[in-house]
Amino acid sequence: MEKAEPDVRTNGPGAPPEEPAPRKGMSCLMVLSLAVAVPFYLISILLLVDIGSGDAHSRGLAQGLSIVAQLVMWVPLGLVVLVCVASARLPGWIATVGVTLVLAGAAAAVTAIGMMSRPGLLAVPPVVLPLLALLFGMWARTQAPSGTRARNAAIAFTLVAAPLIAGPFIAYGLWVAGAPEREAEWARMTAEQERQARVDAAAEEARFRALGPQSRLDDALPFLQGTYSEQALALIPTLNSGPADAARLLDGGMDLYEFERLHEFGLEMRPDLCRTYHTRLDARLREGSRGPQYMQSVVFELQSQLPNLRWFMTQGCDLSAPVRNLAVAVRMLPADYGLQDYAGTLDAILRLRQVPAGDPQTAP
Secondary structure (H helix, E strand, O other), X not given: OOOOOOOOOEOOOOOOEOOOOOOOOOOHHXXXXXXHHHHHHHHHHHHHHHOOOOXXXXXXXXXXXXXXXXXXXXXXXXXXXXXXXXXXOOOHHHHHHHHHHHHHHHHHHHHHHHXXXXXXXXXXXXXXXXXXXXXXXXXXXOOOOOOHHHHHHHHHHHHHHHHHHHXXXXXXXXXXXXXXXXXXXHHHHHHHHHHHHHHHHHHHHHHHHOOOOOOOHHHHHHHHOOOOHHHHHHHHHHOOOXXXXXXXXXXXXXXXXXXXXXXXXXXXXXXXXXXXXXHHHHHHHHHHOOOHHHHHHHHHHHHHHHHHHHHHHHOOOOOHHHHHHHHHHHHHXXXXXXXXXXXXXXXXHHOOOOOOOOOOOOOO
């Protein structure tokens, strides 16, 4: 029988055989480092998904926390890789590949996250580079001190890592190079907004200057909020159709909050105005009867109408019934709402009733 030849691998003709790499177990330091790195890696990846969702504050918070998680993760992960490389007795240039992969990978991952506006190609480096660095460390532990296979594998790691590391820095460079163009565009947009604001202001002034006694209350109400607030308030009493317009708008369903300053309008109390306001209060209180939540909403909404209620009652418009119902609704709410003054004000308004010249029960 032929004697079996020992299995000796060589690097080529005339080259000495490769030394088999010893199998090394993981030390307690490596296990502990991985136990710290893995959770922070997973957290950073989950936060990457949120960068493209939510408002600007949420996106910025997710971006910042993801960067922090990556930085924390790379410390124990880099320790694992460096321990593996140092214990492998590999050639210096291969060990340099491992060190570079850790340092440049951490910088590239953080840069990529900082450049992201939403998950895309820039999300690849922070996801892949930590795994590639860990894979390099685990691979280095199994390699012989020298050999063609180790050299080829190190080159392959370099070729895979190079674009992942370079990509974020290239993106950052392009962003910096585009700064002058962005600043010019921002200046153009700012100038356009300022020009449009001047045009809008001139148009608003022209609309206001066109108002006069012949105008309708509908045209004056929008000017109660803004530059011409006081002038519009002084104009409203001079409108020929002011009381009729107010009654028409209330009857047409305009929200009561549009009339929070009705008591300041200086309008003449007329039966139709009294009747329509009375009707709107009754309708709003009926909506509150649909349930406790609805009634609570109505009570807080009508609190802004207290000055109007006082004005109507002092002008001879009898709102006793809706005011009384509102007072009952206020007292039905929990005491910790602090509405005692609200209820007291309603009681005081009820005592203001005068001869009902515009009583909705008698008005035509």
